[in-house]
Every structure is written in structure tokens, then in C-alpha cells.
Amino acid sequence: MATSLGSNTYNRQNWEDADFPILCQTCLGENPYIRMTKEKYGKECKICARPFTVFRWCPGVRMRFKKTEVCQTCSKLKNVCQTCLLDLEYGLPIQVRDAGLSLKDDMPKSDVNKEYYTQNMEREISNSDGTRPVGALGKATSTSDMLLKLARTTPYYKRNRPHICSFWVKGECKRGEECPYRHEKPTDPDDPLADQNIKDRYYGINDPVADKLLKRASTMPRLDPPDDKSITTLYVGGLGDTITETDLRNHFYQFGEIRTITVVQRQQCAFIQFATRQAAEVAAEKSFNKLIVNGRRLNVKWGRSQAARGKEKEKEGTTDSGIKLEPVPGLPGALPPPPAAEEEASANYFNLPPSGPPAVVNIALPPPPGIAPPPPPGFGPHMFHAMGPPPPFMRAPGPIHYPSQDPQRMGAHAGKHSSP
Helix, strand or coil: CCCCCCCCCCCHHHCCCCCCCCCCHHHHCCCCCCCEEEEEEEEECCCCCCEEEEEEECCCCCCCCEECCCCHHHHHHHCECCCCCCECCCCCCHHHHHHHHCCCCCCCCCHHHHHHHHHHHHHHHHHCCCCCCCCHHHHCCCCCHHHHHHCCCCCCHHHHCCCECHHHHCCCCCCHHHCCCECCCCCCCCCHHHCCCHHHHHHCCCCHHHHHHHHHHHCCCCCCCCCCCCCCEEEEECCCCCCCHHHHHHHHHHHCCEEEEEEECCCCEEEEEECCHHHHHHHHHHHCCCEEECCEEEEEEECCCHHHHHHHHHHHCECCCCCECCCCCCCCCCCCCCCCHHHHHHCCCCCCCCCCCCCCCCCCCCCCCCCCCCCCCCCCCCCCCCCCCCCHHHCCCCCCCCHHHCCCCCCCCHHHHCCC
């Protein structure tokens, strides 16, 4: 091709020279201080075949070295990373993004048309401020709910891991822990994710990763409103330590009047109560599986009524704070219910057969020294007058619950056996 690296002089003014690459946060790595090499006109772009400046760096410890694969012009046309070719805004393949935004790829595939199209797009990029994408993507203003649900909010650094060591798979790797490649079992070779093409990903055609994400989007769950019309509360989980009540109010006030916002910092969740049921339904529909606040994806569900919550706690054995109580081994079970009225009247606490009156056992304690022993029962004077009122401990007791309250024990009725 005329603009390839083999051409020394022809059309060399279109070769690309850059000072810094266009990368996503995942490819750049978590270390803010990295060493990056720059090679001017080091490779041909794998899309437009024009020489461009290649950057190479290591994104982290025990990670493989990465380099830019396409030129910055092709990256700006699709708003993708120069290395992984994923969308810079959503972190998704181009095929998924175009399906969510209903975009149609009109980029030519032939060499001559591709070169003419690239020159026109470069002219348009130079006339723009560089903050927005150009072409059909720059004209798309509406956002898609599907893209918000599938978008990745945090970097996925596992994508930077080294490749699998082919010598270890064959049992011939002799470097051990010093081997820079992974010593893991490879995936199934018939897996469609094992066969990926960089041009198919860029043009959004036959991308296996995009097909997997689109299937996941079609089977995503829905949040149906509860049948109880009195419920106007939404549960918001996964707040973390950075999201405050003000952040939640700034997002949910657009759906309607908010009555109260209760943040439970210990559980990292919040309960947002709206004034009307209609506002709560709109907030649930607009926020389910697509609510991102301060870079964190939040989980939105409908709240439950107090009656249903109390029944679930009794059934599951949880406390008000949501902590599940495990049964302690070795402890006795629950106490039996109190006896009926007729069982109380019988006062048969030891389940004795009704053969006769219960025996009264009197245990006489020895008197202290210097005091004469009391006369035996029936020979001494009466302790109480026969016509007088009985003492308090001789009166008819109330409901008896314990054997120690039984007046027939410990000689309480000893006076009945004495002689007049």
C-alpha cells in the first residue's frame, strides 16, 4: 500500500506522531507511575495500515507488557482504546455500543475508500475541539438503558495477566516460578471466546464477546412493583464509605418529592421513601441495574412493609439489625405452655398417681444449745387460737406455679394432726 511503512517518502505527511496514547484505565494499569517506551513510526495500524507511534509499557506487577495496536485516528473515529479496542465511555465492545445506540457502521473496508474516508475524518477531527467523538457516534445524543446496565464502572485488571505458558501445558517448562507466563490449564479450544479478531471487533462484526454480552442483556431480570400500593420506599445497597445522603438526594429528587432518606452506614445501604407511589415507580424503573453514583454501581430494590418484614424475621430467626442468630448447641428447648385451670386445681406437680393424699414429710432441726426442745406434735399447747384468723402463710394461696409454693410441703399443715 502507498502509505505503508515500506514507503519512504510518498504521503509521509500522513504518518502519525503522538506524545501520549489514548488508553482506557484497565490497559493503563493501577500504578500511576509507569515507565513507557515510545517508538516513532514503529508499527503499521492494524486497521488503516498507516505507520504510527507505538507505545509499550507494563501495567503492573506480574502483568504482561502491552502496546498500542491502532493509530489515534482510528481510535478517535470509534472512541475506543488503542490497545483493547473497547469503548472509552462504557467499556464495552463496539458491536454492543452500536446496538444500544442504534448506530450503523458506514466505514469503508476497501483500501482506496478507507484512505479517502480517513483523510476526511482527520480533517473533521482537526476542526473539532477534541472532547467529543466525530462521525455517526458524535451525532448520537441519546443514551441507552442497556448500555447503562452492561457498562463496567471499575477497571478489570485481570485482563492484563500474562498468557498461558505453552511449555507448561506440554509439561516442558523448566523455569518454575521465574516463568513470566501463567501456569494454568487452558480453556476449551472450542470456546468461541478463544477465537477473536481485532478487525471484527473494530468493525463490530462477529465479535464473540459482544454476542455474549447481548445475550446477557436479553436475559437480565426486571424489577416489578409490589402489589401493596402503600409501599413507597426503595432500598439502595452497595453505598460504600464515599456516598452520602446528599449524593442520593441529588439523584432521586428528579423523580418526585422525597419524604425521608435513611442511611444505614453499618449495612452500607439506604432507604428512600417517596411521597407518592408514582414517583417511587418511576425512580425504580429509571434506576434499576443502571444507577451509578460516584463511580459505584448501586443495587436498587423495592422496600418491604413492616408486617412482611416482621414475619420474615420470625421465620428466619434474625434480629432487627439483620444479624441471623444461630442456635446454640446443648441448650434446652422452649418451655412448655402453662397448665390449664383444671390441672392447676389438682396441684399434682410430680405426676403422682391419685391413690391418696400426698405424704407430708416433716424434718425436725435440732434446737440451738441452751434451749429446751419443743414438745412433739399433739402434746404441746396450741400455737394459734382455734377461733382466730389464720396467719398469712396459712391462707388459701393464689395460682401455684412452683413446688416451693405448695402449702402442703415442709410441715405447713402440721396443726391439723395435733389433738384438740
